[in-house]
Every structure is written in structure tokens, then in C-alpha cells.
Amino acid sequence: MVIEPKPEIMQAETDVLVIGSGAAGMYAAIEAARGGASVLLLDRSLIGRGGATVMAQMTVAVALGAETPDHWTHHFNDTLAAGRSLCNAPLAQLLCEEGVECILEMEDWGVGWARKDGRITQAMAPGHDRPRCVYVDFLSTGPAVSKTLRTALHKHAGVRRAGDLCVIDLLKVDGEVTGAVAWHVGSGAPVVISAKATIVATGGLTRLYRRNSASANMGGDGYALALRAGAPLIDMEFVQFFPIGHLAPRLIGMDPIMWDPFRYKLGGKLLNNRGEEFTQSYGVPEDGKYVVTRDVGTHAILKEVEAGRGSPHGGVYLSFQHCPEAELRAAFGPVIDRLAKNNIDLTKMPVEVAPIAHYHMGGIVADARMQTQVPGLLVAGEAVGGANGANRLSGNAITEALVFGRRAGRSAAERVKEVHTQNSNDGSAREVLDLLTRDAPQNAPNSAAMLQELQATMADDVGPLRTKAKLERALARIDALDTMLGDCPFGGHRTFDLSRLEWFDLRNMLLVARTVAQSALARPESRGAHQREDFPGMLPSWQANQIVRLKGGKLDIAQVAAQ
Amino acid sequence: MSEIATLKIWRGDDKKAGLWETHEVPFERGQSVLDGLRWIRANRDPSLAIRFSCINANACKECMMELDGTTIYACTARLEPRVMSLSPLSNKQLVRDLVTEIAPPGERWPLARK
Ligand SMILES: Cc1cc2nc3c(=O)[nH]c(=O)nc-3n(C[C@H](O)[C@H](O)[C@H](O)COP(=O)(O)OP(=O)(O)OC[C@H]3O[C@@H](n4cnc5c(N)ncnc54)[C@H](O)[C@@H]3O)c2cc1C
């Protein structure tokens, strides 16, 4: 065996460290810089490219009142109703109230929300009481949001940006977070970063599932970082499945959730293998309009499949065959050509769709300043738990990323003014540096195969429809994978060593998978995105949030009445 | 017998001293080159370095490489039942295997340090 030289350890200092460069992280960086702080913005991928933000397709919910009169309180009421009594009201209020300012600031920065006759257009989306979603047309919302924030960032000289840096653990001195240790994937070198305030803006956890809509960077790193640093998580059982993720025929060059915008515009029909519409059997008739919320849609589709009325690949059909070709062309624009390249002609055929992991309602506990329960640690975006309760409305996620990002940046800049001396991380970093520079075990297992196994387990046993037996089976698999992972990272200190990166990913993903499965097991009812087949129906006594902490290496789950 | 795609992959961390490695991948119509590379990592060799984030959406633009000498996105180029040669971008600094340095210069570590 070749003994590799140990990598050199690099150091960096900043007032504010922002981990993750989606909408939340970029807005946080801008706002912290506006507040006078120096900022270091890191991403495990490239800046502004690796997260869910750049992939967002259409809707951004905000009570602008451009289409019909609206007020943030109406948006707030819809958000609470969708959340099935579990929303954290102050967080939901912040999202709805400040969303208006952030969306308008994005417009000032040149995002280019779609307009008609000079007015910003607002689309109707399921669960909203009026047209409320602004967008950039033809699936371009995410790229436009990401590009606009990147351009706005460049105006602030106090913000340094670097990609290929994966944060491995947060650092703590005297009970406060004092920065983080990152691993530079490009060179294999560890980096110790000292910061007066640290913002986790790492997005969600959909990579835990086999079929998901988001990127390879959404393994829930932020949740694991927070747990290990002593910050609790909330609502971890509520994973949002997007009901109509593309299933077949194989489609490349487009995200599997791409059908949603076209349902907003054209309705479209969901059909079972008898060619019949079926959502009415689950309480929500569609009548040519797109009104089914995500939790109900997911449940209805999986139940049709279970009853033997599914499509060949295990989903249902989505059909636009009743729409005239000109109407399709107007609604789909250039996307029609991309579909043609995939041999899909919507005038002649339906497509197959099935639920796909899409977003996480749960996350890190924070107050309305985005402060977690650990001083020095703030959070923003999808990584925050609680604003959307048991089910999120379409369009609330981008708004949440912008609003929570801005708020976290502001709070971080305020903290920087209060913290005069920065604690040394010499001692606090020792443990994680030791782990990062350890040699690989002999005959290490295949990290990519282990990841697939975890994804299969989560999809099969911790998906939208759950039972005690399935959840227990999943927890046993997670235990076995944990044992296989061991405590020596695979791979080595080479450049772009994905085996080592995936070892650290699995370390986080197994911990986060366990919080989801254990929280799901502890909730003996069905509510929103959490459906227990052995406990159908919502229980008034479970109008409660579950708070997860890591104590002595074990998860501790406590129930508290919802606010 | 089912069809296969033969991926001839350039590997190494020095442009002057690379090796070509050949892998046979089960082929299904409609798959992308990235699907093939991910299959190799999960079933043959997890040490193969590739850069990608979004997998399907063609949104991150990270998966650029060369297929038979032409620049492609691995996630939108179709896998085909033939020999396909994959190499890193020839006009970019090599990191390892199929990964090159594609971040804008101001967003690379350690340049972003003070
Ligand atoms: C395909 C798709 C379509 C969507 N469409 C919509 C829509 O139409 N409307 C809507 O409201 N919402 C939509 N959403 C949801 C929404 O996009 C996300 O919730 C939102 O963008 C999250 O923003 P964020 O900034 O919190 O996280 P992200 O944009 O996910 O960014 C997180 C960043 O953190 C980085 N990161 C993660 N871990 C680490 C680590 N350890 N070290 C360093 N960096 C790390 C990642 O690489 C990533 O760049 C969609 C999501 C997807 C996947």
C-alpha cells in the first residue's frame, strides 16, 4: 500500500461564514455585507450552481397584489392551512410578510418576473386562494434567481466566494459556534475557518431518496452539522413528495418535476390505467383545473398504483392530449422542442408520472431572527424547519430562501458588532482534522453503492406511505450501513477523491435518515406529508411538533404543542 | 443478450501521464452518458472522478467533458451501444480523471483567501 503524504492544513478568517450558495446563502451574504461584515461564502459545488435554487422551475408565492388585490395575511392563512396546524406562526408570518420586499428587490436587481400589459403576472397554484405566484417563464425561475443574486453579490467587495469546499463539521468554543472545518475537494486539503457568525444555508435532504428532484448535494448536510453542534431539529418526519415527478419515457435535459408549470397553465389530466380521472375518489375532483395539493396528490397516486390501476412503470398517466396543439406550443414554448428530442409528442401520448422526493418541511429550529439554539449559529432557507408545518404550498420555498437568507445575513452582521475577540479554533478543530486526515481502511466498501442502498431503503420504507414494520426495517438497514461505514474515511487525500467525499456524505446522510425514520415512527397518526398506513387519520392530540436532539451519540425526540 | 455501451475513459491527474480505461455498461435506450458513468462508480470503481450536481435538469452545467473529442454535457449526451471515448476538457486545467477546474477564477480556493 502506498502511504500518501498528509495534506497541508489551510486557515481562513472571516466575520461571517455562509455555508451554501443557493438563494438563501447568497441573499444572506449580500445582507451581511450591507451590514458592514466581511463574508466568506462557500459551496461544496460551484457557487450558485449546486443547489435546488438553480433548478427551481416556476412559482414564487408572494402577496404582491399585481393580478388581484392581495395582502400578506391571506398568503399567511393559506400557508397555515396547508401546514395542517403545525406551522411555526412567526416563521410563516416572516415568510409571507417580508416576501413582498424581497421579491421587489429581486425585480430591482433585474430578475425579470414575467409581465403582461406592464404588470407582473401571478399564477394560480394549488392551495393558494388567489393568483399569487410570480415566475420567470418556461422553467427559468431558478436560473434567473440564481444569476440575479450572483450578479448582486459581485457588487460587494467584502464577500469572498469559493466553490469545491465541503463543510465537514462546525467548530465550537465555550458553547458558541466559532466557524467550521471544510474539505477542499479540489485539492484534498482541510481548511479551518474562524468566523464570528456562521450561517447554515445548505438546503434540503432529497438525496436520501432514490427518485428525487434535486441535486447530488442535497444530502441534508446542514441538519447533521447542526445536530452534532448541539442545535435541535424540528418536524423531520415531513418530507415533501412531489406527486407528478416524470417517470417514463426516460427524459434527459429536464428536471423530473417539469410538468408542474404546465399544469398551472393548462390543467392537464391525471389518469389511471383505465383512462379515468381518479383524484375525486380521494376527495379532490379536478375538473380540468390543477387544484390537488402535494400531500393529497401523492397519496392518491400511490393508492391507485397499489390498487393495480397504475401505469407500466408504477405511476399514473398525465395527459395533455385534450389540449389543442397551438395552446400547447404557447404554454410550453421552447420546451416542446426539448420534449421532441426525447421522442415525446404531447398531442399523441400521455406521460407517466409518480411521486418523487422534492423538499423538506423539517429542519433546524430557529427563531424569527434565524438564530438557532446555539449562539453563533444561524440558519437560512430550506435548512430552516417549521415555517411550512406538515406540508408546504407551491411557491413558498423560493420566497422562504430569499426572506430567511436576508434575515440571517442581517442577524449575523449584528452579532459581528457584538463579538469583539474571535476565539481560537486550535483546540476545537483537532478532532475533525484527525478524522479528515485518517488513512482509509483496508478493502473499503464501495461508497457509491452504499449510497444507492441507503436511497433504496429510504424510498421503499420511509417514503410517503409508512408503517411501523417498514420504518423498523429501515432503521435496521441504517444501523447496518453505519457499521459498514466505520470510523475511517474511505479514499485518500488526493484531488477530487469522491470515495472520501461520499464517506463524509454517508456520515451525514445516515444520521439524517435516522432522524426522519425515528421521527416518523414516533408519530402515530397521518398528517400532511406524513402518512402512516397503520394510523390513518389526524389526531387532535398530535397537534404537536417533534424536536430532535443528539445526546451522547443517540437521538432524543420530544413532543411540544405546536405554536 | 442485452446491449452494452463501451466507455473508454481517460484517467489520471497529469495531462501528460494519463491512462485509458475501458468499462462495459448495460445499455438502456434513453439513458445519458452520466447515467453510464454513475453506473461505473456504483458497480465497478467508486474512485472514478466526475463532476455533476443536478443529474437530469441540465441546470448546474458542471458535467462538461469531451466525448470523442467534442465538448458535451454528460447529462444530456445520450449513451449509445458503441465505443464512446470520454476525456476531460482539453482547454481547462485538469483536476483528476474527467474533472477539470471550471469555476470562474475569482471563485476558486485558495484564491478567495485574503
Ligand atoms: C427541481 C426543483 C424545482 C423547484 N421548484 C420550485 C418552485 O417552482 N418554487 C419554489 O418555491 N420552490 C421550488 N423548489 C424548492 C426550492 O428551489 C428550494 O427549496 C430552495 O431553492 C432552497 O434554497 P436554499 O438556498 O435554501 O438551498 P439550495 O438552493 O439547495 O442551496 C444549498 C447549497 O448548499 C450547498 N451545500 C450543501 N451542503 C454543503 C456543505 N456541507 N458544504 C458546503 N456547501 C454545501 C449546496 O451545494 C447548495 O449549493 C424546487 C426545488 C427543486 C429541486
Ligand code: FES
Ligand atoms: S449534471 Fe447538471 S448540467 Fe449536467
